[in-house]
Amino acid sequence: MRVSVQWLRELLEISWDTEEIARRLTMGGIEVEAIEDAAPSFRGVVVAAVRSVAPHPQADKLRVAEVDAGDGRLRTIVCGADNLAAGQRVPLALPGALLPGEHRIATSMLRGISSEGMLCAAAELGLDDGSSGLLVLDADAPVGADLRAYLGLDDQILTLGITPNRGDALSVAGVARDLFALGAEALSLPTAAIPVPAWAVVRPGDVVPGNGGFAPHVAADAQNACRSYTALWIEGVPERLPDYLRERLRRAGQRCIHPVVDLLNLQMLETGQPLHAFDAETLQGNLTVRWAQIGETLDALDGRDLPLESDMLVIADDAGPVALAGIIGGRRTAVTAQTRSIVLESAFFQPGAIQGRARRLGLQTDAAMRFERGVDFTLGPVVATRTLQLFATLGMARLRTERSCTILGQLPEHQPIPLRRARLARILGMDYEDDVVETALTRLGLHVNRVPDGWQAIPPSHRFDLRIEADLIEEVGRIHGYERLPAHRPEGILQPLPMKQGPQAATLRSVLQARDYHEVITYSFISRQAQNLFTPDADAPALLNPLSADLAVMRASLWPGLMQALQFNMKRQQERVRIFELGRVFSAHGQRLVLGGCIVGTVDRESWAEPLRAVDFYDLKGDVSALLALWPGTDFTFRPLDAYPALHPGQAAEICVEDRRVGVLGAFHPTQAAEYGLDKSPFFFYLDVEWLGNLTSISRFSSLSPFPALRRDIALVIPNDILAGTVLDTMRAAASGIVRSITIFDRYQGSSLVAGTYSLAFALLLQDAGRTLTDTEVQAEMDRLLVAVRQLGSIELRA
16 A cells, blocks of 8 residues: 555654654554655746647647746747647746756757747656646646645655555554554544534434435345445536645555546545445436345446346445445446536445455455455444535535435444453563553553453454454554564473374475485365376365366375376476475365375486486385384384285385385386376375374484394295295294394395295394303304294295
C-alpha cells in the first residue's frame, strides 16, 4: 500500500521527518518497504492561463497559444496537444526550466514561430496519471504560481507491507492511528465529528418511511452476512475533482476514472471503508442484498460475465444482480459520463461472506481485500455522511432523503480480553509499569479497565485481529518498542537422550549425502497410472478436483516422484544419478514418513585411477546397510522377493525386523524401464522411517580388549537352495562371546564345484576381553560353527 506522508501529516500533529516515521512504523510491525519522492525533480514550471488558441500557419498538427504566466505579458507557445483550449489552466515550463531527465527548456523556432516555453503533459513532469494530452489544472488555479508548490509535490510516498491480520491498517487513517499509538502528538481522524445521518435508520425487515418508490432491503437469510447497509439516492454529481484530490489519488497509485468513482476510491483509501455507486437511472426497482441463485450471472465491470454460485452475496434489483457484494459492480448500473444521479452504497459485510469468492472468480479488488480482512463495522453510515458532505462541496449534489436509508442489523460485539501482569512479563521478558501498559492500549483505541491481576481491554470496532491475551501482549510489546525488550542469552540443559530415540532426519540425510546422494522434493500428488505401476493395490485418496491428470491421486510411494526426477536428469545427459527423498506417503488410514532412494549409472565418478563400473544390486544394498547401521542394536534380515510391483523378480529383497517388513530394495523391471525410455534399469529402495523411529538406536560403549585379535577364514560349499544370509545368521547365532564379527568376503560358483552348489568364504575375528586365545580354543570355535551350519543341509568345507 502507498501512503503520502503529506496526507498523514494532515491527520497527525507530528514533528518526525520521513525517515523517523518509516523507522517507527517498521519497528511497530508495519514494514516500510520503500520511500520515494512524490514527483521527480524539476524547476521553472508555473501555472499558466491559456488566453487564445489559433492554428499554426505552417503545420496542421500544431497550434499557437497565447498564455499568461502571471508576469504581466502574454507568451506565444507552439503546442501539439489535442486537448489544448482557451480558458484552461495548464503547466508552463518557462525558458530555462529543467524538466525530469535533465531536459532543459529554451526559446525555439517551430515552423517559423518562436515558442517561449513548453506546455506540459503529466508524463513530461513525471506525474503520469494515465491521461493523455496536456495536464489540465483547476479553473481557479493561481496564475503564475510555482507548480510544485501549487500541487504540493515536495512530498514522499511510503510503500507499506501490510500483513494479512492488519486489515485496519489498509487506510491512511489506520496508519495514522498506529503512528499516534507510537508517539505522535495528536490525531484528528476524518470521521471523528460526523453528524447523525439525516435519513431513516431502520432495522432489517422494517418498512422504510417515505421511501418515494425506492426501498432497499436485506433478505432474511442474508442478514448475518450484511449487518449494515446504507443506500443514499444523490442527485447531481461533480464534473471534476480538485487538483489536490487528483494528486492524492495518483500518489496512492490509482488512476482517475470518473469523478464519482475517484472520490469513492479516495474515501476508501482514507478511511478503509469500501464504497460503491450505482447509476440511479439504470436501476430497475429496489435494491436487495441477497444470496445469488444458481444460473445467475453478473456483467462485471472488468468486462466478463461472471457465473454466480449460491454462496455468493449479491446486490440485485428487480432485473437481477447488479454487484457482487464487497467485490465488484456490474456494467449495467455502472457510473458513466452521462450519469446525473447515483445510489451510494456503504455497507458492512461479514468477512466470511466475502472470503474466497473473488479468488474463485479470478478477481482481485481493493474492496475484496479489505472486506476479507475485516472493515470497521461502525463506519458504513459515517463514511456515507462524509462522502455526501464532500459531494455537496464539489457540486450541486442533493440527497433524496425519502429514497435513502440505513438498514442496521445486529452489529458484532467485542468481548473484554483479560491481560495478566504475570503473563505479560513472562512472555516479553520484562516488567512493565501499569501506566505504560494502559497508555499503549488506550492510544490504540482500546477501552481499558484495571482488575486485581492486570487489566481487561475491549478492542475498538476496527481491530478485528485482537481476540486473545497474546494479541494484547503483542500490542504492548510493539507499541512500547521491540528494541526496548531485554536481550537474554539462550540457556539449555544437557541431558542424555531417552533410550527409545531414533535417528533424526538430518542424520539420515547426512549418511546419504556422504554416499554422494542428492536430496529431491517431489509432489505429493501423482498420476493414477504411476500409482498403479508402483503400488497397484494402494488405497491412497484421490483428489475430487485435481489440477491435472498427472496430479490426480495422493502418492502411496515415493518411487513415482523419484522416477520423474530421474527421467528429468537423464534427459539432460546426466548418466550418473543418485537421489533420495524423505517424505510422507498416504493411504486411506493415514500417512507415514518414508525414506526412498534411486540410483543409476556408475558406482563412482569418472576417474583415471580405476575403470568405471555400473551400479548393481549389492551397491544399493551397501548404501541401505549404512542407513540401517544407525540402529546398531537391531537385527535386520534381507529376504528375496519373488514378486513385487515394478521390481525385477530376481533382483529384489525385503528388509525385515523379525517378521515385519520395514523396507524394500531392488532393480526396476527392465520392461518398465523401457516404457519410461530408459536404456538401463535403475535401482530403488525405501525404508519405513516412521516405524524404525520407534526402535532403540543408541550405541553402547564397550571397553577395548588389550589382548590380540585373531582372524580365521573358512570356505564352505553350499547347495544353491540354501541362502547365504541363512548360513551367516546361523553362524552368528551359534558363535560364542569370543567371536567379535563374521563377514562374507568372497562368493564363487564355477566348474570346479559340484553342479548345484556355490562357495562362500567367511572371515571370523576372534578376541577375548580377559586373555590371549589359544589355537585349541580357536579351532574348537571353528568346529562348533561348522557343526551348526551342517544342520542346514549338505554343507562341506571347500578343499
